[in-house]
Amino acid sequence: MNYSVAFFTILFKEIRRFTRIWPQTLLPPAITTALYFLIFGKLIGDRIGLVHGVSYMDYIVPGIILMSVISHSYSNVVSSFYSTKFQRHIEELLVAPVPNYVILAGYVCGGIARGVLVGVVVAGISMMFTHTTILHWDIAAAVFVLTATLFALAGFINAVFADSFDDISIIPNFVLTPLSYLGGVFYSVAMLPGIWQKIAQANPILYMINAFRYGMIGVSDVQIELAFAMTGGFIVFLTALSLLLLHKGIGIKN
Amino acid sequence: MTALSIKNLKKTYNNGFVALKGLDLDVQRGDFFALLGPNGAGKSTLIGIISSLVNKTSGLVSIFGHDLDKDNVAAKTCIGVVPQEVNFNQFETSMSVVMNQAGYYGIPRKQALLRTEQCLRQMELWDKRDVVSRRLSGGMKRRLMIARAMVHSPRLLILDEPTAGVDIEIRRSMWEMMQEVNKQGTTIILTTHYLEEAESLCRNIAIINNGQIIEKSAMSSLLSRLHTDHFVLDIARPLSVAPVIEGYDIVLNADTVLDVAVPKSHGLNRLFQALSEQHIEVQSLRNKSNRLEQLFLDLVQ
Ligand SMILES: Nc1ncnc2c1ncn2[C@@H]1O[C@H](COP(=O)(O)OP(=O)(O)O)[C@@H](O)[C@H]1O
Ligand SMILES: [Mg+2]
Numbered sequence: 001m002n003y004s005v006a007f008f009t010i011l012f013k014e015i016r017r018f019t020r021i022w023p024q025t026l027l028p029p030a031i032t033t034a035l036y037f038l039i040f041g042k043l044i045g046d047r048i049g050l051v052h053g054v055s056y057m058d059y060i061v062p063g064i065i066l067m068s069v070i071s072h073s074y075s076n077v078v079s080s081f082y083s084t085k086f087q088r089h090i091e092e093l094l095v096a097p098v099p100n101y102v103i104l105a106g107y108v109c110g111g112i113a114r115g116v117l118v119g120v121v122v123a124g125i126s127m128m129f130t131h132t133t134i135l136h137w138d139i140a141a142a143v144f145v146l147t148a149t150l151f152a153l154a155g156f157i158n159a160v161f162a163d164s165f166d167d168i169s170i171i172p173n174f175v176l177t178p179l180s181y182l183g184g185v186f187y188s189v190a191m192l193p194g195i196w197q198k199i200a201q202a203n204p205i206l207y208m209i210n211a212f213r214y215g216m217i218g219v220s221d222v223q224i225e226l227a228f229a230m231t232g233g234f235i236v237f238l239t240a241l242s243l244l245l246l247h248k249g250i251g252i253k254n
Numbered sequence: 255m256t257a258l259s260i261k262n263l264k265k266t267y268n269n270g271f272v273a274l275k276g277l278d279l280d281v282q283r284g285d286f287f288a289l290l291g292p293n294g295a296g297k298s299t300l301i302g303i304i305s306s307l308v309n310k311t312s313g314l315v316s317i318f319g320h321d322l323d324k325d326n327v328a329a330k331t332c333i334g335v336v337p338q339e340v341n342f343n344q345f346e347t348s349m350s351v352v353m354n355q356a357g358y359y360g361i362p363r364k365q366a367l368l369r370t371e372q373c374l375r376q377m378e379l380w381d382k383r384d385v386v387s388r389r390l391s392g393g394m395k396r397r398l399m400i401a402r403a404m405v406h407s408p409r410l411l412i413l414d415e416p417t418a419g420v421d422i423e424i425r426r427s428m429w430e431m432m433q434e435v436n437k438q439g440t441t442i443i444l445t446t447h448y449l450e451e452a453e454s455l456c457r458n459i460a461i462i463n464n465g466q467i468i469e470k471s472a473m474s475s476l477l478s479r480l481h482t483d484h485f486v487l488d489i490a491r492p493l494s495v496a497p498v499i500e501g502y503d504i505v506l507n508a509d510t511v512l513d514v515a516v517p518k519s520h521g522l523n524r525l526f527q528a529l530s531e532q533h534i535e536v537q538s539l540r541n542k543s544n545r546l547e548q549l550f551l552d553l554v555q
Contacts, residue, residue, distance in 0.1 A: 002360060009357025013350075088341035092402075095305045095335050096358035097327040254267060254308045 003102045010093075010103065014110025018076055018117075025076070025114065026121060029068045033122045036064055037129040040186060051188055052219040061126045062140075062213040063185030066147060068122045070180055070205065071172060073115030073148040077155035078168045081107050085159065090252055100246035104156065104239070111152025112145065119144060132216060139224065140215030146231045147208045151176075153238035160242070160251045179205045189221040204230055255318065257283040257410045257441040258304065263313030265299055265465075273299040275465040276313070281443055281458070283318070283409070286436045288456035288473070289445040290550065296465040297445040298338050301414050305335040318409055331359065334408035336399045338415050338445075344388035348379055351387055352402050359406040366405070373401040377431065393424035400431070410441045417451060429455055449550055453477070461553055469553055484542035485522075487512040490535035499528040513542065 018025040037057065045056035052059065084090045093103055126132070134140050154171075162168045183205035189197050200206055201222075211227035214220035246252070258281040265274040273296045281287045291297050302308030304315055306322070315322040320329035342351045352373060356366035374380045377397040382390060387398060396416055403411060413432070417425040425448075432455065436442045446452055452459060452473070459476060461469040469476070492509035502525055503515035516522060529536060 005360045005362055006358050009354055013354055084343075087343060088339070089343045091307055091337065091341045092355055093358055094307050095330065095333070096355065096406075097330040097360070098358050249309055254302070 003099060006096070006098045007102050007106050007109075010106025011109050011113070014076070014080060014107065015113050017080060018110075018114045025072070026118065029072065029118045030121050030125055033064060033068065033125045034128075036060070037126060041129055051191075054217055054219065055130070057130045058132050058217055059188070059213075059219075060186055061123075061130060061132050062216040063183070063209045065119050065122050065126065066144070066209050066212045067180045067183075067185050069115040069119040069144060069148050070151045070208075071176060072118040073111040074151040074155040074158075074176060075172055076114035077107050077111035077152045078158045078162070078172070080110065081156055081159035082162045082165075082168050085162075085252065094253070100243055104242050104246060107156055108149065108152040111155055112148040115148030115152065116144065119148070134216050135218045136215045138215075140212060143208060143212040143215055143227070143231070146228075146235065147212070150208075150231055150234050150238065153235065153242055156242050157238060157245065160245045162251075179203055180209075182206075183209045184221060185209060188219075204234065207231070255283050256280050256316075257285065257318055258443065259314075259316045260300075260304075261314040263300070263303065263315065264311045265296075265303060265308065266311045273465050274303075274311075277462070277465070277467055279460060279467060279470070281410075281441065283441050284436075284439065285441055285443075285458055286433075286456045287441070287443045288452035288459040289443060289462060290449065290452055290459060291445070291462035293447075295462045297462060298414055299465075300462070301335065301337075301412055301443075301445065304412060305333060305337075306330060307335075307337075331406065332409045334403035334406065334411045336396070336403045336411070336413040336416050338418070340395050340399070342387055342395075342398065342402065344386075346387055347384050348374065348387055348390065348398050348401075349383040351398060352405050355402045356405045361406060369405050369407070370401075373404050376404075376434075377401040378427075393420040393428075396420060397428070397431075400428075404435070404440075408440065410443070411435060412443045414445050415447060416444065418447060425451070461550065463553070482518065483516045485514050485516060486540050486542050487514060487536050488538045490537050493534070497529065497532050497534060499525065499532075502528075 040060060041057035045060075048056040050056070158168060158171050182200065183203050184200065189200050189206065192200060207222050207227035207230050210220040210222045211224050211231075214224055258279065260277060260279040263274055263277040263279075264272075266272050277296075277300065289297055289300070299308060303310045304317070304322070306326075315329075317329040317332045320332065322329045343354075346354070349370060352370045353366055356369060357363075361369065371380065374383055377400055379394060379397055379401060382394060387395065390398060400413070400416065403413075416432075417428055420428070429451070432442060432444070444452070444456065456473055459469070459471065459473050460467050486507070489510050489512060493506060493512075494509070496504045496506035496512065498504070501517065501520045505513040507513045514525065516525060526536065
């Protein structure tokens with residue numbers, strides 16, 4: 001059987017969902033980003049001067065873009081798949097001959113689409129404040145998409161375990177946002193005092209942000225290869241875990 | 255060929271509750287089959303397992319000869335399910351609810367559009383195609399679920415209490431729709447609370463109680479097994495006490511209404527003879543519903 005029709009049905013349904021509710025999904029990141037650039041870039045940035053040889057404004061652009069990719073690819077899948085479970089229309093997929101990997105691919109690609117679209121909107125807004133050029137397109141694009149994939153998968157797993165609307169906001173609020181802020185969006189690890197540099201390096205998001213920053217402006221606090229290996233490893237692990245959860249019907253079947 | 259064959263099906267829920275205790279059931283193709291049982295009997299659990307929404311504990315299910323475990327794609331393609339509770343995306347239009355389901359079954363868009371239109375028209379929902387499904391009335395929501403279940407032209411349509419809570423007029427029109435679908439060759443399995451519904455629609459019946467099938471037969475033979483018929487008589491002149499006639503159980507319901515239990519062995523002739531001997535004039539006679547109800551209560555108690 002050819003599952004491409006089922007896959008695209010899920011994907012387009014997902015894309016329609018977040019574009020239909022664009023004031024909730026696309027507008028807020030645009031506003032937040034503009035504020036970040038205004039406050040951190042313009043007002044504070046001028047006093048900070050150069051970081052790794054680039055202006056502070058240019059330095060924070062990649063992190064801000066990637067941070068929005070992370071939070072939106074995650075939240076798209078977690079809220080969409082959770083409400084699919086909650087409203088029980090997951091049953092539409094379960095009665096039909098749709099293999100689990102197609103369900104997973106459909107939702108994850110929906111999350112990637114949202115992450116990428118928001119990332120592009122945020123990048124567009126950042127261009128209104130500064131004129132960063134992208135040095136390594138291939139690396140930047142790869143990190144961009146891989147990060148979206150990783151967090152879409154993580155959002156899926158969160159949704160599988162979630163039993164209430166509270167459960168879908170705990171991880172984004174208490175894990176993702178702090179780790180993103182601490183992942184060097186607004187500073188270089190080199191600015192941190194000794195021991196904190198070591199601690200910061202335990203944060204996986206630090207690697208992705210720096211790899212993306214390398215792709216855009218050519219500076220990074222970490223080794224790019226390590227960042228790719230880590231992201232790839234997480235993706236493989238989370239994909240396997242998601243498929244296992246679906247296979248067992250956790251949170252979905254009795 | 256059997257449309258549905260179930261062998262020794264068992265289900266124990268995670269909390270240890272045994273909902274199905276080794277159930278056997280065969281439904282022939284083309285049948286209009288009723289699955290009757292009180293609340294909590296296990297009807298929805300059974301349907302959940304057939305439609306892959308609930309994991310079974312053990313046993314075999316096959317649909318038109320396709321084993322649900324081994325030949326899952328073919329088996330799933332043969333079934334359409336209308337669940338007991340509304341389970342479509344309430345924020346999508348009727349049209350996209352049905353279109354999405356077609357997509358999940360792998361039907362290409364062009365064909366899906368045609369089929370969606372057919373199904374929505376058949377369920378008299380075509381003019382509601384652009385209405386967000388949350389805004390549909392209760393009866394329309396049910397019909398939308400039937401349209402959705404039929405979009406891939408399943409050979410077996412399973413409906414879990416499709417007429418629960420819809421008013422009598424809509425219920426009748428849904429009966430007609432279901433009969434129409436059955437006539438076109440689709441096997442139908444229906445669970446219901448309304449015994450009248452089973453009696454007037456279905457050819458074969460199984461009664462399930464406490465996770466077990468306690469009765470399986472043709473509707474007609476089940477009904478003929480009733481030893482007593484109940485009639486309501488309207489009489490011309492008011493009475494103060496019920497007449498006593500040997501062999502018949504007569505209750506005075508209102509001063510001009512008699513409820514009479516008539517054993518099959520006695521028949522009606524003797525009753526009328528005795529009544530006229532007592533100068534009681536009968537104006538009209540009707541069958542008291544619901545014969546099946548009585549039988550059902552006898553069986554599950
Ligand atoms: N998820 C569940 N966990 C535990 N018990 C359940 C679950 N779902 C149903 N049951 C129990 O299984 C029995 C059968 O339920 P159900 O199949 O819904 O009955 P019916 O549809 O005939 O009314 C009931 O006693 C019900 O409480
Ligand atoms: Mg039920």
